[in-house]
Amino acid sequence: MEYTGGGQRRTPMHTAARVLTAAGLLASLGALGSGCLTRKVSGEPPTTKINYTQVIRQSAIDKIDLLFAIDNSTSMGDKQALFAEAVPDLINRLLTPNCLRDSDGAVVAPTSGGCPPNTKPEFTPVQDIHIGIVSSSIGSYGTVQCDPAVPGKQNDDKGRLLVRATAGSSPKTQPFNFLSWLPTVEANKDKKPIDGTTAYGRTGDVARERDLLENDFKAMVTGTADHGCGYEGQLESVYRFLIQPDPWESYSLPGGENNRDAVVSLNGIDKVILQQRANFLREDSLVAVVMLTDENENTIDPLALQAHSWLYESGSQVAGGTPACSDPAKGPNSQECFSCYQDGAKGTPCYQKPLDRELDGFNVRFFEPKRRFGYDPRFPIERYTTGFTQAKVPDRRGEHPDNSFNYVGNPNCTNPLFAKASSLADAAANPDNPDKLCNLTKSDRSSDLIFYAIIGGVPWQMLTDKPDDLNDNNPGVFKDKLNDDDWRRILGQDPLRYNFDGINPRMRESIAKREGVTGTDWRDWDTKNDDLQYACVFPLKAPRDCTKPENKDACDCARPTDSPLCDATTKTTQTKGKAYPTVSQLSVARTLRDQGIVASLCPREITNTDSADYGYRPAVRTIVNRLKDALSERCIPQPLEEEADGTVPCLITELLPSGDQATACDPAKGLEQPEAGVLDRYRKQQQANNATPDELARPLCVIKQLKGADLVNNSCVKSNKGGWCYVSREKVPTEKCAQSIKFPELDTLRPPNGALVSLQCIEQPPSAGADAGP
Template identity: 20%
Template sequence: MKVRFAFLLVMVGLVATVGSCSNRPLSPLNPCTINGVVQNVPVNPQRALDVLFVIDDSPSMLAEQSKLALQVPRLVNLLLTGGIDVDMSTPLEGGEFPAVESLHVGIITPDLGHSTEPPHGFTSGVNFFPTTACERNGGAGLAGFMQVTGLIDDDNNSGTPRVMCAAQTPPVDTFYLDRPADASMTFDAQFVEDVECVTGQTDGCGFEQQLEAILAQDRNTANAGFSRQDALLAVILITDEDDCSTTDPRIFDTVPNPGNPFQGPFTTNDEVQFNLRCWEHSEALQAIDRYVTGIAELKDDPSQVVFAAITGIPDDSALNRENFATDEARYDAILAHPGMAETPDPAFANTQTQQLRPACGAGSTDGAAAPGRRVVEVAKGLAETNSDVGTVVESICASDYKRALEAIVDRIADALRRLCLPRRLNRNSEDMVGCEVREVQPEGVTCADAAARGREPEAVANEDGREVCRITQLPSDPGAGVPQGLGWFYDDFTQETADACFFNEYKQRVRFTDGAEPQLGTRIRFECLQTAPPKDVDVGWPCSIETDCDRSSESLAEQYDRDNLSLACDPDTNTCQLSCTGNAECPGGFSCFDASGDGASYCVNPTCTLN
């Protein structure tokens, strides 16, 4: 069964406090002692994709930009077909995935001039003397503005000189390319041509601030409309030099200014050369953590971000992804590779063009790339912090970018397939979870019209003239398998879910059965009342028999400031609850209540209801 809708649930536990002699905090009580969480998301949000290209626009990038342009049609086709290759019959090696229906593409360059964040107080022409290319736009460079013009080979990338071109598919008064869900084949062809065009950039400031440019485009209000709340974001950085995002513009100085702590360039190898400035004076660069955090925060949900870099790493098969169990291990191996050592290149000794020994492409200045250590360190930081940001790093010196773009599409596909919940839900005695799924219908569609898809025929609400329908929850007994019928169910038991949620500690998700999937144009609201599961036996601890709730009355009295407390397994919720015979036994103003009518009473929040 192919599931066409995904969402993420965030549940927050409520810790109550009560004034008493001991002033001890009270733990979460029963399922009523939590915050109900409402996640309102569009249907199939992962069918929308925003791709941000960060294209190094230095003159040395001509060959690399041409290799990228050759792969653009295949990249777009793979995304729009869900992994079917250009012959429309061969699935991508990683398998099919939900095809992208709406695609935004934004192109920026790392040219931020000599600007810094926060803004510096130095004066160009007085405190430092940057190159002319770094002085444009008042020293702000392209300032993270998305580009809609570029350069393209005039004869199908045959090597003829590139010519100026302008994109035809940006929406009016915007700076990004937009491929809508209802695009025609003619439009798609123009869209691909536009991406090829705008990824051709040149004449930028020679000091590239690739990582800061990613954050600058997010700050730039002129790019409004590109990043959508309901879309996956893929950042694809392509550069042959390491990042030089700085806090001090004097690092860009081109004259031997005695008052500048950052030397160069000079005419002998005794002093630091111009091309070695960012490496030698790394203390003037922004901290890596700034970009680990900043990239993860580009979306409210970091799992909806992919960070990919085609940069200076050795083109060595020993570093291929399949040779490593984790991304962290691979990035450690890349950084430890001898080719990533930052040392001056002896081939340029005693010259003002002194530069670092290349990480790849050695022996030729055409296609050579400096070690992209800072870029790899950001990817490593994202992987190590369990931020859920997908990461890819591939070599810019590869003969073509087919492998690199396939790796990027694979990681995008992983995010498109993510249907997983970050934590477990508790089933009740009927194999249900304490959650509800509601669907807001398109204008003119009623719940009765949607009843054949597992919706209750009577609307439960109305939002701006659109009917809101409750979707049937089906019992999910792991021993019985996928339930029959139309609706949704909690799946923590199928191999399909285990495979899809391989990245999660808990392999579970909410799934719709065949025929019950939300339709395009609807919106889904997921409401759940669920305790934050404790880390040890306590209120809310999952249970199936009484012994699951064994805990001494002394420890409970210490925790809850009440004597003679005991935990019992509530068969309605399959969780441990504080048993009671009267309100006085319940801490925190909670009431003793027999919810099931079976004579067993538990401490509950008297105001709790699940609508």
């Protein structure tokens, strides 16, 4: 859902909402936690409902952990090179933010000396950054398709941080395979590099170190190369590195592909990942995953189909689905649609009968698998959205309990993304202790500090304010956020359940020509059922002769076809790059809403290097524009209805770092003892999040809302009273946010470091006929 800013008309709060006690408010809201605005529907009766929840941080985020998931399958080399050119834009924007004019908030370019007079930086420059790369290659579980032993190939990078820098570069990545930016500036005076690492910026010449960081990062991006597995596991590589509580070290397939009854086993614990994770991931950082890929997620859940799912990555044809799967009247969502490998298909003509090669090309093995095979052997998308947002996830025991046929995903372990650094280090030091791996201590990280960006297969035009104009001369402006209509064009109603209502035909995965896709340069072609149609194409900087040996494994025109990527005359010369619809990755971004970011792998501008839209500059710009809200003062995404005295129906609680519940809530600091219901609900939520006894003993207070004479110029920032207030730009024109929560600036009145402050508000739907907003 896209959050709205100021200016929306709100109906008055119902009387019942005005007299809610803290306990009553919390009872209406449910347990404390993260959430989002509920969509308002015109004409609803005036009943109180949950509107908004947020964790409020009392100090700016001063560190970022950036994980780049780079597709290293064939044909990705040109995209990696373009992304490397955008690296300086990314580094410069984080280290030297844009400036905002005090009078109207307009963007002003920074100078060599910082922000000009009467401006301020859009966020505090980030002076503590970790940068790591994982590839899309995670092997094929004992089959021949992505054998790690094949010379010259990089088929299994195991989901570990990797360094394959181009020649002439020696990035400072040892021993944990990530870059660290930690210059000797005032903001870092109390920090030191992770033990064993060498950080950039530690010498006196910070500017030179900054250039070195950029160049070494660029070398790592292009060094990822395009010799990897064609069954890409982009999402799974990220999950394995950041989230999987017990990442496996190796796999085995007894007898190999010749034994059709063989089952995959996942063996041991990957100690390398545990150690890399413990050093790369900080508990108080902003985590951003940036994925660069031109193809859909194409790797299996190895334990699915009772550990027989390796068949779908084998070099043999696989069985199809029951007739209902392709029956228009029933379809893949029908209960009668299932795999002909399953017992229910016994006695039918399809039972374990492989499809013909022309119906089951290896290059399109994962195209609409439920419709074609009656079974999708990949992990469900919910695995990844849960991993990015929830405090608990399954380990291997919870993924397929009792050898289940399908993925179950019982969340029995603490998510490493939401764990304390000390607990991650303890797990790395004790990899053979299942309790250490599973029962990590939860940190205070909230899901709004985790972002996922996909630079993938979607036309750039569809990401502008003119999404229906798919011409190359579309004058539209790129949007930082997509609304529901945008998503419907990109994915349809529910592509994972084959409901494509509203989708633009260019975003349909298809081996056949798609109705409605026309044009000379951007057209569908005869794939011979062995390739997919493209989401978008773009001109290469220079033509590529696919007959040359060095281009053998990185060319789309090795054999003459009518593909729009190939020169019309010399059909073995490639003139364009491409991206397929990246349905799975885009579906994750759609589900994550405000934490999901989308950019196109097909650039708008490829020749004018000075253009703001050259290469992946728009992608980097969109990513930082979305991260900056978390790096700066946090705004409330929607205006709240104020009472006559300026208060709003919100409850703010503060979990103190230490103290006794009976005495810790100091009225002089605006703290009050919570009512019994508030405290009880909070403790239950802590227990659900696997809190330790020490965390459960931390005192909880309710923070008083300030009003009237306690405010100074409609704000409590200059107040000498403890508490909080709601401030809108309507009343304070110089505010950056259209609406926000403020605290007094006096250190003695602000929540102390280590406190966890949570805001929850309620709101009324508009009256009948009112504008419900986007």
